[in-house]
Amino acid sequence: SGGSEKEINAGVFKVGLLSPGPVNGQGWTQIAYEALLKIEKELGAQISYVEVEQSPALFERAFRDYASQGYQMVLGHGFEFQDAALTVAKDFPNTYFFISSSKIREGNVIGVDSDSSEAFYLMGVVAALMGKAAGLVGGVEIPPITNAFIGFTNGVRSIDPDFPISTTYLGSWTDAAAAKEAAFSMIAEGADFIIPDADAAGSGVYQALNETGPGYWSFGIYNDYTSQAPNNMIGNYFNDYGQGLVNLARMVKDGNFDIQTNVEFGLKDEDVIWVKFVEGRVPVDVQESVETARQGIIDSKINTLSPIR
Amino acid sequence: MEPLAIVSFLAAVLAATWRLATPFIFTSLGEVFSERAGVLNIGLEGVMLIGAFTAFAITFFTGSPVLGLAAAITSGLACGLLFAFLTVSLSANQIVVGAALNLVGLGLTSFLYRSIFSGRMETAREYVSFSPLEIPFLSSIRFFGDILFKQNLMVYATPIVVLLGSFILYRTAFGLSVRSTGEHPRTVDSAGLRVSMIRYASVLIGCGLAAVGGAYLTVAHTNQFNEGITSGRGFIALAVVVIGRWSPWGAFAVSLLFGFFYALQLRLQAVSGITIPYQFFQAMPYLLTLVVFVAMRRRAAPPGALGVPYKS
Amino acid sequence: METVEPEIAQKPPSRRSDLKKISFSPRYLFTLGRKMAPPVAALAAALLVGAILLYAAGYSPWYAYGVMWEGAFGSRNNLAETLLKATPLILIGSGLAVAFRSGIWNIGAEGQLYAGAVAATLAGIFFTGLPAMILVPLVLLAGMLSGAIWGGLAGFLKVRFGASEIVTTIMLNFIAIIATSYLVTGPMIEEVGKFPQTAQIADAARLPRILFPTRLHIGFLLAMGVALASYLLLFKSSRGYALRTVGISPDAARYAGINVGAGLMISMAISGGAAGLAGATEVAGLTFRLYQEISPGYGFDGIAVALLANNNPIGVIFTGILFGALRSGSEVMQMNAQVPSVLVSVIQGVVLLSAAALGVFRITVAESRKE
Amino acid sequence: MSETLLKLDKIVKTFPGVRANRGVSLEIRKGEIHCLLGENGAGKTVLMSIVYGLHQPDSGQVIYNGEHLDLRSPKDAIKRRIGMVHQHFMLVPTLTVAENIILGQYPPWKILRHMDRVEEKIEKLSREFGLKIDPKALIHTLSVGEQQRVEILKTLYHGVDLLILDEPTAVLTPQETDRLLVFLKEMAGRGLTVIFITHKLDEVMQVSDRVTVLRDGREVATVVTAKASPRMLAKLMVGREVLLEPPPREGPKGENVLSVKNLFVNDERDLPAVREVSLEVRSGEIVGVAGVSGNGQSELALALAGLMPVAGGEIHLDGSVATNLSPRKLSCLGLAHVPEDRHRMGVVLPFSVAENFVLHEFDHPPFARNGFLRYKMIKSHAMDLVRQYDVRLGGVDDEIVNLSGGNQQKVVIARELHRKPRLLLVNEPTRGIDIGATEFVRRQIAAQRDAGAAVLLISSDLEELIALSDRLLVFFEGRIVGQIRASRDRIEEIGLLMAGKSGKDLVEK
Numbered sequence A: 001s002g003g004s005e006k007e008i009n010a011g012v013f014k015v016g017l018l019s020p021g022p023v024n025g026q027g028w029t030q031i032a033y034e035a036l037l038k039i040e041k042e043l044g045a046q047i048s049y050v051e052v053e054q055s056p057a058l059f060e061r062a063f064r065d066y067a068s069q070g071y072q073m074v075l076g077h078g079f080e081f082q083d084a085a086l087t088v089a090k091d092f093p094n095t096y097f098f099i100s101s102s103k104i105r106e107g108n109v110i111g112v113d114s115d116s117s118e119a120f121y122l123m124g125v126v127a128a129l130m131g132k133a134a135g136l137v138g139g140v141e142i143p144p145i146t147n148a149f150i151g152f153t154n155g156v157r158s159i160d161p162d163f164p165i166s167t168t169y170l171g172s173w174t175d176a177a178a179a180k181e182a183a184f185s186m187i188a189e190g191a192d193f194i195i196p197d198a199d200a201a202g203s204g205v206y207q208a209l210n211e212t213g214p215g216y217w218s219f220g221i222y223n224d225y226t227s228q229a230p231n232n233m234i235g236n237y238f239n240d241y242g243q244g245l246v247n248l249a250r251m252v253k254d255g256n257f258d259i260q261t262n263v264e265f266g267l268k269d270e271d272v273i274w275v276k277f278v279e280g281r282v283p284v285d286v287q288e289s290v291e292t293a294r295q296g297i298i299d300s301k302i303n304t305l306s307p308i309r
Numbered sequence B: 001m002e003p004l005a006i007v008s009f010l011a012a013v014l015a016a017t018w019r020l021a022t023p024f025i026f027t028s029l030g031e032v033f034s035e036r037a038g039v040l041n042i043g044l045e046g047v048m049l050i051g052a053f054t055a056f057a058i059t060f061f062t063g064s065p066v067l068g069l070a071a072a073i074t075s076g077l078a079c080g081l082l083f084a085f086l087t088v089s090l091s092a093n094q095i096v097v098g099a100a101l102n103l104v105g106l107g108l109t110s111f112l113y114r115s116i117f118s119g120r121m122e123t124a125r126e127y128v129s130f131s132p133l134e135i136p137f138l139s140s141i142r143f144f145g146d147i148l149f150k151q152n153l154m155v156y157a158t159p160i161v162v163l164l165g166s167f168i169l170y171r172t173a174f175g176l177s178v179r180s181t182g183e184h185p186r187t188v189d190s191a192g193l194r195v196s197m198i199r200y201a202s203v204l205i206g207c208g209l210a211a212v213g214g215a216y217l218t219v220a221h222t223n224q225f226n227e228g229i230t231s232g233r234g235f236i237a238l239a240v241v242v243i244g245r246w247s248p249w250g251a252f253a254v255s256l257l258f259g260f261f262y263a264l265q266l267r268l269q270a271v272s273g274i275t276i277p278y279q280f281f282q283a284m285p286y287l288l289t290l291v292v293f294v295a296m297r298r299r300a301a302p303p304g305a306l307g308v309p310y311k312s
Numbered sequence C: 001m002e003t004v005e006p007e008i009a010q011k012p013p014s015r016r017s018d019l020k021k022i023s024f025s026p027r028y029l030f031t032l033g034r035k036m037a038p039p040v041a042a043l044a045a046a047l048l049v050g051a052i053l054l055y056a057a058g059y060s061p062w063y064a065y066g067v068m069w070e071g072a073f074g075s076r077n078n079l080a081e082t083l084l085k086a087t088p089l090i091l092i093g094s095g096l097a098v099a100f101r102s103g104i105w106n107i108g109a110e111g112q113l114y115a116g117a118v119a120a121t122l123a124g125i126f127f128t129g130l131p132a133m134i135l136v137p138l139v140l141l142a143g144m145l146s147g148a149i150w151g152g153l154a155g156f157l158k159v160r161f162g163a164s165e166i167v168t169t170i171m172l173n174f175i176a177i178i179a180t181s182y183l184v185t186g187p188m189i190e191e192v193g194k195f196p197q198t199a200q201i202a203d204a205a206r207l208p209r210i211l212f213p214t215r216l217h218i219g220f221l222l223a224m225g226v227a228l229a230s231y232l233l234l235f236k237s238s239r240g241y242a243l244r245t246v247g248i249s250p251d252a253a254r255y256a257g258i259n260v261g262a263g264l265m266i267s268m269a270i271s272g273g274a275a276g277l278a279g280a281t282e283v284a285g286l287t288f289r290l291y292q293e294i295s296p297g298y299g300f301d302g303i304a305v306a307l308l309a310n311n312n313p314i315g316v317i318f319t320g321i322l323f324g325a326l327r328s329g330s331e332v333m334q335m336n337a338q339v340p341s342v343l344v345s346v347i348q349g350v351v352l353l354s355a356a357a358l359g360v361f362r363i364t365v366a367e368s369r370k371e
Numbered sequence D: 001m002s003e004t005l006l007k008l009d010k011i012v013k014t015f016p017g018v019r020a021n022r023g024v025s026l027e028i029r030k031g032e033i034h035c036l037l038g039e040n041g042a043g044k045t046v047l048m049s050i051v052y053g054l055h056q057p058d059s060g061q062v063i064y065n066g067e068h069l070d071l072r073s074p075k076d077a078i079k080r081r082i083g084m085v086h087q088h089f090m091l092v093p094t095l096t097v098a099e100n101i102i103l104g105q106y107p108p109w110k111i112l113r114h115m116d117r118v119e120e121k122i123e124k125l126s127r128e129f130g131l132k133i134d135p136k137a138l139i140h141t142l143s144v145g146e147q148q149r150v151e152i153l154k155t156l157y158h159g160v161d162l163l164i165l166d167e168p169t170a171v172l173t174p175q176e177t178d179r180l181l182v183f184l185k186e187m188a189g190r191g192l193t194v195i196f197i198t199h200k201l202d203e204v205m206q207v208s209d210r211v212t213v214l215r216d217g218r219e220v221a222t223v224v225t226a227k228a229s230p231r232m233l234a235k236l237m238v239g240r241e242v243l244l245e246p247p248p249r250e251g252p253k254g255e256n257v258l259s260v261k262n263l264f265v266n267d268e269r270d271l272p273a274v275r276e277v278s279l280e281v282r283s284g285e286i287v288g289v290a291g292v293s294g295n296g297q298s299e300l301a302l303a304l305a306g307l308m309p310v311a312g313g314e315i316h317l318d319g320s321v322a323t324n325l326s327p328r329k330l331s332c333l334g335l336a337h338v339p340e341d342r343h344r345m346g347v348v349l350p351f352s353v354a355e356n357f358v359l360h361e362f363d364h365p366p367f368a369r370n371g372f373l374r375y376k377m378i379k380s381h382a383m384d385l386v387r388q389y390d391v392r393l394g395g396v397d398d399e400i401v402n403l404s405g406g407n408q409q410k411v412v413i414a415r416e417l418h419r420k421p422r423l424l425l426v427n428e429p430t431r432g433i434d435i436g437a438t439e440f441v442r443r444q445i446a447a448q449r450d451a452g453a454a455v456l457l458i459s460s461d462l463e464e465l466i467a468l469s470d471r472l473l474v475f476f477e478g479r480i481v482g483q484i485r486a487s488r489d490r491i492e493e494i495g496l497l498m499a500g501k502s503g504k505d506l507v508e509k
C-alpha cells in the first residue's frame, strides 16, 4: 500500500500516532489523540493513528508502515515504543520519531516527556497545607505515574515531613469500579485528599468523592473534571501536551527542528502545563506557597523528582 | 489496632465487599440456571459487556438508569436467544458459541462506543445513576448502619433476587424440570416436557442476569462505560458457579467471598506505610479463591448432561 | 491413496506410511476441501456482518476491506506480519486441540503463555555468552517447560484434588499476568531507564529471521512443526488413541488399561508447553524483552482457533492464519481507513458463530446419547 | 376381551441410514398381555417409542380406542393413559422418587407445596399394588429392581390403561422377575393392557396371551401363546433352529487358574461390598456367580479386573500374585474381562468398530509400530473378527454406536475372547441381546472353557447360569452363602439362598 500513497500525497505534511489504547479512553491516550487533531487543525497536516494492542510485537510494524508511507513525524505515545522506534529509525532518516514519556535522544528518535511530577508537586503542597492525609490511586505502576507520585510526595514533604500518604494501584486503566472502591478505602483510612492518575478508570475516584460529600478533595488530572465532583474538585491540572506537540510539529513542518536533546515539557512551558484552582476553594496563603513552589520549580531550585527516603 | 478500629475497618471492608460482589452475584446466579439445565455458557464476559454498554448508552440518552437497566436486560435476552438458538436448536458446540460471544461482546461494544460517543468523552460521563439510598433508622446504626444501609438499589436487590432464584429452582415445577434437564434430559423428554424449551428459558435467564451484572458496573457502581470495563468478571463468575456447587446461595456466598478478598486487597493497599509490592495484594483474591476451591472438602459433581446437546 | 506426491515419496519408507495419511494427494485435498467449505462460508457470513456494521458506522465496506486485504497479504511485509500473528495462535491452538480432544477444558493458555515468556526471558538474559546454536534452543525449551509446568499444575490439581480445570486455569491466568507485572516492575526491571521492562535478551538468543527484510522468524516454521506433530500425536499415534479414549470415556479408558490421570496431566502439560513456546517465540522472535502485557489475548484467541478447526491441528494452521490475517489486516485498516480495529473481534466472533451454525463442529450420536 | 385397544397400521420409521420399521401392523386387545419378540435392531423399541409419542412415524397410523392418534410428544400419550417403562430407565438419579414421579405433571409456574401429599399418594399406590418404595429416597440410592418399581409407579400415578415395558426383566433377578410377572398378570386381571418386550422365551410362555414376532422392521407373525412353543418362536425370530444349551464340557478340569482368599472390597461410597470371599476357578471349568444384583458381584468383578481397589485379602492368577494390579498388567497375565456395563465401559461409542477392537492392544505390535498406529493392520484384524463372530454391520469404519446392542456385545465378546485368555471374567454377557446372539455368545464361552480357559461367569439370569456353569456360587450381602452344583432341579433352593432366606450356608462339591 505504501508505494502508491507516496506518489499521491507527495509534499503533504503527514503525522502518525501509535496509541497504546483506545484513543477515546479518557486521560493519557486521549491527550495524544487530541494533540493529533490539533496538529491537523492548526498545521493542516494529514493525520492517522493506530491502536496497537498492548503488544510490543506490533509496534515496529506500525512505525515501519508509517515511515514507508512518507510520514514526516510519527509519535509513539509511551516509553514502550522506544525500542521499536530505534530499530526502524535507522532505515528512515528523514522521519522524526517522537516517543512520549521517554528521555531518549538518538538521531531522529526523540523522547518527549511532559513531567507531571511538577504539577503533582504543587498538588502535594496544597494537600499538606489543607488536608489531614492523602491517597494516590494509580492505574499501573509505570514511570509517568510513579514519577507523578514522587513529585506529589516531595511536595507534601516540603511542607510536612510526616503527612500520611497512601498509594493504591489498580492494575487496570479501565476498571472504574475498582478505582471507586479504592477511593472509599482511602477515605475509610482517613484520607481527605485523593488524587487519581489512572486514565479512564480515574473518574471512579471522583464519583467516590462526589458520593461521600464535601470535605474531601481532589484534582482533575490532565483536564477539567470539575463537573464530575462539583463540591470536591479543588483545582485542575491541565496538560496540553497537544499544544506542546503542535509546537514541535510546526518546527518539523518548517524544517527548522533544531533541538539537540530530548524534549521535556514542564511548568516552564506555560501554554502546555499549568494548574488552575477552582474559584474560592484555596485560601490566599496556600495559593502563595504554591506560587513560590512553582517559581522554585521553574528556576529549577526545586527538584520534584529527588528520591524519597 | 484497638477493637473500635477493627470494627470500623471490618464494616468498611464488608460494605465494599457487598458492592464488589454484586456483579458476580447477578451473573453467577444466572449461570447457575443455565448450567443446571445443562448449558455451559463461557460467553458471560461478552454478555456482561453488552449489558454494560446498553445500560450506559440508554441511560445516557434517556437520563433514566431504570430504562437503561431494562434495555440492558433486553440486550441480554437477545444474546440468550442467539446462544440458545445455536446451542439448543442447532446443537452447536456450547464452548464455541461462548467463545464467540466473548469476541463479539468486546468488539461490538467498543466499536459502537467509538462510533456513537467519540468526541463526547467528557459529556459521556455525566448522567445520574442509581445513587446510594439510605434506609431510615438502620442507616444510623454505628459503623455498620452507616455502611451496610447506604447502598444503591441493585446492591440491596441481590439477596432478594437470589432468594427468588433459589425458590424457583427448588420449589417450582419449572425449577424441577430445569434440574432434571441438566442431569438427564431423556427423562424430561419422556415425561412429555420439551427439553429445548426448558433450555431456552434457562439460557435466557442466564444471559439476562449476566447483562444485569454488567449494567450494574455502568449505571450503579460507577456511571461510565470504558472499553472492557468488565475486566474479566465474566470469567470469575464462571468459576464462582462451580465453587458455589451450582446452587444460588452457594454462588451468592462465593461471590461475597471473592468480593471480600478484593475489597481487602484494595483496603490493605490503602493502608499507608505498607511497602509490600502491590501485585501481591492484587493476586490475593485469585490465589485465595483458588486455595479455597482446592481445599474444599465437599465439591459437587457438575450436572450430568452439562455441555451435552440433546437430540431426541 | 496410492498417488503419493514426489517429495513425500522421497522420504525414507519407514516414515512414509505415517506421512502419507496427511500428504497432499488429490484425495486428501478433496476431503480437505469438503472440510474447509463450511468455514469458508462462515467467513463470508462474518465479513457480511462486518460490512453492515461498517456501512452503518459510515465507512465504505469495500474500501475498508480492500485496505484490510492489502494489510494482510498486500505486500511481502504484510504477509510476513500476518504469519507473525498466526505463529502464537497456531502454537496455542494445536496444544489446545490436544487438550480439548482429551476432554480437558484448558482456558489457561494466556497464563501459560506468560509463564513461558518469563522463563524464556530469564534464559535469554542470564545465559549470554552461549552461542546461538545452544542458546536459541535453550530459550525455547525454557519457555516450553515453564508453560508445561504452569499448565501441568492445573492438571495436577484436577487429578489429585478433582479441582475443575475451568476454575483453576481461569485463576492461574490472573495470577500469571499479575506475577509478570510484578517481575517487570520489580526484580527483573531493566538497569537503565527503569521502565517496567526487562533488559534485552542476548543477541544469540534471538530467533533467526527467514524472510528478509521482514521480521518473520523461524518461530513460524516451528509452529507448523508443532501443529503437524500434534496431529500425528492425536490421530496417528497410540498415545493419541489413549488420550482420545480418555477424552470420550474415562471408564472405558481405565478398562482398557490406560492411566487416566497421567493422560490428563500429559495433555495439560502439552497444551501448556505449546502456549509457553508461543510466549518464548514472542520474546525471542519479536520483542526481545519482557513487558507487562506481552500478549494481546493470544491465549483466548487460541481457544477460538482450535475450536474453529474442530480441534484438528492441521485445521488449526488454517484457522490460525485466518485469525492472524484478520488481526494484522485490521491494524492497517485502522491506519489507512481510520476504521477502529476492534471491529476485527466482531468479525472473528461472527466467524465462530456462523461456523457453529453451519454445524462445522459435528455432534456424534454418542454425545447426544451420552447420559 | 376381544375388543381392540390399539391398532398399528403399516408403521414406517426410518432414521438416517437405518430403516427401523418398514410397515409394521399390529393389534392389541383390551386386557391382554402381548409380547413383542425380535432380534436386536428388529425395531421393537422404535415401534413402541412411536406409540408413546417419542418418535413420529414417517407413515402409517396409530389407532387407539378407535380414535386416530397423532402423538406429538409423550405428553399426548400420558394424557391418553398410555405408559411406558423404558429399557434404559427414565429417572433423574439426583432427584427423589416423588420428584421423579411428578416431573412434567404441572405447568411450569406451579409452586410445589405439599410434596408430602404427593408422597402420601405414592405410598398409598405402592401399598395398593404391593410395590414397596420410599418416596423420599434418592433414585441413585435404589437398586435396579426398585428403580423399575418407580418406573411402574410413575405410570400408575399418572393413570394407565396401556402399559408398555421394554425389556423390563433384562436387569432383574429371578425373584424380581417372578414378582413382576405375577404383578402384570394381576393387573391384566384388573383390565390393564400390557405390551411386553423381551428376549426371554420362558417369560413369554409364562405371562403372555399373544405374541408378535418382529424381524428387521416387519412383523412376521402374531400367535396365541397357548398354541406356540419356545422352539417355534425362536425359529420365527431368527429364521432357524436355535439351541440355548451349549454342548457340555468335554475333557477334564485342569489346574487352579484363579484363587481368591478372604477378599474384601469397598464400593464407591466406601462401604464394604465384598466380605471375606474365597473362591477358586480351575482351567476348563465355568464357575457361575448367582445373586440379586447389588450384593457385591459387580464389585467382585471390578476388583478382579483391577478396576477397584482390594481392601483386603489376596488374588492369585496362575500362581502369581494379582492383587491390586493394573488392568494392563492383569491382561498381560492372561485375564480377559467382558464388563457389565457395555455402554459405559465395554465400548467407546464414537470410535469406529475397528478402533474398538484394539481397545487393549492399540499400542502393541502389530497394531502400533514405534508409537504410531497402523490402521491397515487394525482394519484387517477387525474384518477377521467381524467375520468369525458374524457381527452385523455396514463396515468396520462405522461408529460402533450405530450398531444394535446385540452387535455391540458381539464386538466386545470377540475382542475379549480372541486373546485366548487364561481367565475369562464375564459379567452379564447376554443382557439385553436377542436369542440368536445369546446362543452364539454362550457357545463362544463354552468353547473357551473347552480350550482350557478358566471362566468366572456373573449373571442375573439364572437360566443362563445353569445352562453354562459347572458350579454356582450364590452371593448375598457380599458373602458367598452357598455353593451348589448347577442344575435345574435346584432352582428353588438357589432362589432362597439368593434372597438370604436359608438358615445356614450350604456348601457341596
Ligand SMILES: Nc1ncnc2c1ncn2[C@@H]1O[C@H](COP(=O)(O)OP(=O)(O)OP(=O)(O)O)[C@@H](O)[C@H]1O
Pocket: B312, D015, D016, D018, D019, D020, D038, D039, D040, D041, D042, D043, D044, D045, D046, D047, D402, D403, D404, D405, D406, D432, D433, D434
Ligand atoms: N434414534 C435413532 N437414530 C438412528 N437409528 C436408530 C435410532 N433408534 C433406533 N435406531 C435403529 O433402528 C433399528 C431398530 O432399533 P430398535 O431399538 O427398535 O431395535 P430393538 O428391537 O429395540 O433392538 P433391541 O432388542 O436391542 O432393543 C436399529 O437398527 C437401530 O440402530
Ligand SMILES: Nc1ncnc2c1ncn2[C@@H]1O[C@H](COP(=O)(O)OP(=O)(O)OP(=O)(O)O)[C@@H](O)[C@H]1O
Pocket: B312, C365, C369, D040, D041, D045, D087, D342, D401, D402, D403, D404, D405, D406, D431, D432, D433
Ligand atoms: N440416536 C441414535 N442414533 C443412532 N443409533 C441409535 C440411536 N439410538 C439408538 N440407536 C441404536 O439403536 C439400538 C437399539 O437401541 P436401544 O436403546 O434398544 O439399545 P439396545 O440396542 O437395546 O442396546 P442395549 O440393549 O444394550 O441398550 C442401540 O443399540 C443403538 O445402536
Ligand SMILES: [Mg+2]
Pocket: D044, D045, D046, D087, D166
Ligand atoms: Mg430395544
Ligand SMILES: [Mg+2]
Pocket: D087, D167, D405, D432, D433
Ligand atoms: Mg436391547
